[in-house]
Amino acid sequence: MSDVLSVILPVLAAVGLMLANGVVLIYMLRKVLGHLHLRVGPMHVGWHGILQTVADVGKLLTKEDITPTNVDKALFFLAPAAVFVPSLMAYAAIPFSETWSITSLDTGLLYTFAVLSLVPLGILMAGWSSGNKWALLGGMRAAAQQIAYEVPLLLSVLPIVMLSGSLDLVEIVAAQGGYWLGFVPRWFVLHPLGFVASVIFLIAGLAELNQTPFDMSEAESELVAGFASEYSAMKFGLLFLSEFSNSFIISALGVTLFFGGWTLPWIPADVVAKIGPVIFMLKTYIGIAVFMWIRGTYPRVRIDQLMSLGWKRLIPISLGLIMVTGIAIKVVETVRGVS
Amino acid sequence: MQMDYLIIGAFVLIGLVFTAATVMASNVLSPSAPSEAKGETYECGSTPVGPPWVQFRVGYYVYALLFLVFDIETVFLYPWAVAFGKPGLFILVEMVIFIAILAAGLAYAWKEGALQWR
Numbered sequence: 001m002s003d004v005l006s007v008i009l010p011v012l013a014a015v016g017l018m019l020a021n022g023v024v025l026i027y028m029l030r031k032v033l034g035h036l037h038l039r040v041g042p043m044h045v046g047w048h049g050i051l052q053t054v055a056d057v058g059k060l061l062t063k064e065d066i067t068p069t070n071v072d073k074a075l076f077f078l079a080p081a082a083v084f085v086p087s088l089m090a091y092a093a094i095p096f097s098e099t100w101s102i103t104s105l106d107t108g109l110l111y112t113f114a115v116l117s118l119v120p121l122g123i124l125m126a127g128w129s130s131g132n133k134w135a136l137l138g139g140m141r142a143a144a145q146q147i148a149y150e151v152p153l154l155l156s157v158l159p160i161v162m163l164s165g166s167l168d169l170v171e172i173v174a175a176q177g178g179y180w181l182g183f184v185p186r187w188f189v190l191h192p193l194g195f196v197a198s199v200i201f202l203i204a205g206l207a208e209l210n211q212t213p214f215d216m217s218e219a220e221s222e223l224v225a226g227f228a229s230e231y232s233a234m235k236f237g238l239l240f241l242s243e244f245s246n247s248f249i250i251s252a253l254g255v256t257l258f259f260g261g262w263t264l265p266w267i268p269a270d271v272v273a274k275i276g277p278v279i280f281m282l283k284t285y286i287g288i289a290v291f292m293w294i295r296g297t298y299p300r301v302r303i304d305q306l307m308s309l310g311w312k313r314l315i316p317i318s319l320g321l322i323m324v325t326g327i328a329i330k331v332v333e334t335v336r337g338v339s
Numbered sequence: 340m341q342m343d344y345l346i347i348g349a350f351v352l353i354g355l356v357f358t359a360a361t362v363m364a365s366n367v368l369s370p371s372a373p374s375e376a377k378g379e380t381y382e383c384g385s386t387p388v389g390p391p392w393v394q395f396r397v398g399y400y401v402y403a404l405l406f407l408v409f410d411i412e413t414v415f416l417y418p419w420a421v422a423f424g425k426p427g428l429f430i431l432v433e434m435v436i437f438i439a440i441l442a443a444g445l446a447y448a449w450k451e452g453a454l455q456w457r
Contacts, residue, residue: 007342007346065366103343133393136392136395147403151409154410154414237361238358307402322420329423
């Protein structure tokens with residue numbers, strides 16, 4: 001019995017965290033975007049509108065679930081699950097602290113990317129099955145964009161894997177312990193090669209998330225709501241929830257790979273160990289706030305610009321970066337070996 | 340380790356159950372009054388013209404093929420990157436050859452105009 005519980009409880013914890021993330025992030029997005037636009041955002045439900053998303057969940061649960069007559073029924077019902085399940089699975093390997101992670105896979109990084117790459121499949125299903133031209137176009141755009149930027153996203157992480165020598169997210173964080181020159185934290189974002197990798201990671205991550213400036217898949221002014229146009233009630237809620245949850249995952253990966261995960265520099269290790277998950281969540285939310293800041297600032301790019309940026313710039317740059325990293329590591333190794 | 344994979348299996352199951360449960364809960368809680376107008380395709384209020392499954396650009400297909408090639412080669416690079424810490428220059432030479440082949444493929448696709456969005 002306790003075995004069954006120890007398998008199920010972590011998963012339920014992940015579901016809870018995902019729901020909480022969804023509720024908090026939607027409120028945060030409205031508030032942050034509101035203030036960036038010199039508006040106030042939601043103000044009426046609770047103190048400064050803090051219960052707005054809770055009310056919205058209630059609304060989504062009690063709205064009529066309309067299935068248009070023209071849809072491909074089987075795929076239309078499966079698509080929310082095909083989007084939701086992979087983004088829930090992505091929580092499995094995220095290390096919230098040295099000991100707090102749901103599973104401790106040796107290949108956590110590869111696993112997370114593998115499940116995230118299943119999301120476009122569900123989006124394509126949703127777009128195709130809706131029987132709606134806007135939805136189909138939105139789904140096609142989203143899928144083309146996510147596969148185009150998955151390659152640079154995967155490649156941009158390789159230098160980090162080479163520098164830390166592991167695919168285990170806990171070990172990648174451990175490789176960032178200590179200081180350069182005695183006071184600069186060894187975070188990979190402060191490493192010259194890691195910095196370039198982090199810029200590619202940010203751009204490709206935003207495109208993976210279909211976030212501004214790469215949000216043509218649901219360009220509200222052209223395609224209504226893209227692949228989600230025909231969805232209503234809780235099916236729409238699930239599609240929306242996994243979108244917000246994915247931005248948490250990408251930000252959490254960025255924090256783990258480039259910003260030292262749950263660690264903080266210049267503070268005694270035993271203090272940091274106690275509040276690891278709190279530090280991790282704070283860093284992740286700061287990352288998401290940056291995504292929202294970008295969303296409130298930049299205009300949308302055109303799809304041909306998006307494709308040429310991905311294939312003609314980011315992929316060659318990240319391939320070159322892997323070469324340079326390889327050579328640099330071997331040079332350092334040889335110099336150390338000689339001296 | 341075995342436990343970890345069990346948990347991942349549980350993730351799939353509980354994810355499916357959760358989606359089914361929320362959709363069912365919303366069906367129980369919400370009113371249902373289907374009508375012909377509600378069942379129509381929503382294309383900004385104008386009557387849809389022609390079938391919804393329109394022919395889309397063949398360009399998407401070319402990108403999908405390119406993606407397949409590059410994604411698989413990227414997966415090959417991962418185990419190599421983990422093993423990179425081993426001493427010796429041989430692993431570096433291997434990598435340079437592999438990436439050169441990849442880059443040649445990309446350059447060929449570029450030259451043939453496969454990366455041009457038309």
